Amino acid sequence: MFNNIIKGIKSAGKGFNLTLKHFLAAKNSREVIGIQSDNYFKQQEGNVTIQYPHQKLPVPEVGRYQLFVEMEDCIVCDLCAKICPVNCIEIESIKATEAIGQTSDGTTKRLYAAKFDIDMAKCMYCGLCTTVCPTECITMTNQYDKSVEELDLLTYRFSPMSEAEAEEKRLELEKQQAEKLAAKQAATQKKQG
Structure with a gap:
């Protein structure tokens, strides 16, 4: 039972050290670069989180957006x-x-x-x-x-x-179609008569 308590304290200490390390590194942020950069995967130091909207990720040319x-x-x-x-x-x-x-x-x-x-x-x-x-x-x-x-x-x-404006254009089209139909009917009647 005493061994379990010691293991628990060691585990909590490791977690606290890791949290403290990230807390202190938070003031250093990584440079925001695009994934096509040669240096993209080499960045190991600094905070990964970007400060949006002050920092933004580069937008790829072939991206699909608005x-x-x-x-x-x-x-x-x-x-x-x-x-x-x-x-x-x-x-x-x-x-x-x-x-x-x-x-x-x-x-x-x-x-x-x-x-x-x-x-x-x-x-x-x-x-x-x-x-x-x-x-x-x-x-x-x-x-x-x-x-x-x-x-x-x-x-x-x-x-x-x-x-x-759309209604005006619809009325103009209807008027033109009516004139064409009337001219066609007049031509048909003239041809028959």
């Missing part, structure tokens, strides 16, 4: 929404009555984006939407810290159109 859409380059093809495995992208398009401009790569835009929402709470950061985009307007940024208080704030709305 999605961003450059709407000036979007042709509203809907490919990103179709390929998304978790359906976090919602797009509503309105056909334009005429060409509405060009993207930076010269592609003609013929659709308005009445709605282009990405719910980052659902996003699994797979990157499929970025690879399928023909104009490369949807990209992943290097921002990874998007802490919000409300879950709804993680839904990003990229469409610049208001609901009133």
Whole structure:
């Protein structure tokens, strides 16, 4: 029984020494470097914990983080929404009555984006939407810290159109389609008569 008490005191002493060693080393922190550095695994001294947000780990170039859409380059093809495995992208398009401009790569835009929402709470950061985009307007940024208080704030709305503008574009399209139908019916009646 006396041997067990001595073993217990020795064990507690080793634990206390280890704790004291880490406590005193806490004032020395390691240099924050990326894993691709040759010195990454050679760092043996100092505290491992980084002092976030004052210190941040380097972000890899190929990392998958926050999605961003450059709407000036979007042709509203809907490919990103179709390929998304978790359906976090919602797009509503309105056909334009005429060409509405060009993207930076010269592609003609013929659709308005009445709605282009990405719910980052659902996003699994797979990157499929970025690879399928023909104009490369949807990209992943290097921002990874998007802490919000409300879950709804993680839904990003990229469409610049208001609901009133979208309704105006829908009415213009309906008017153009009605005029085309009337012209077609008039041509058919003229041909028959």
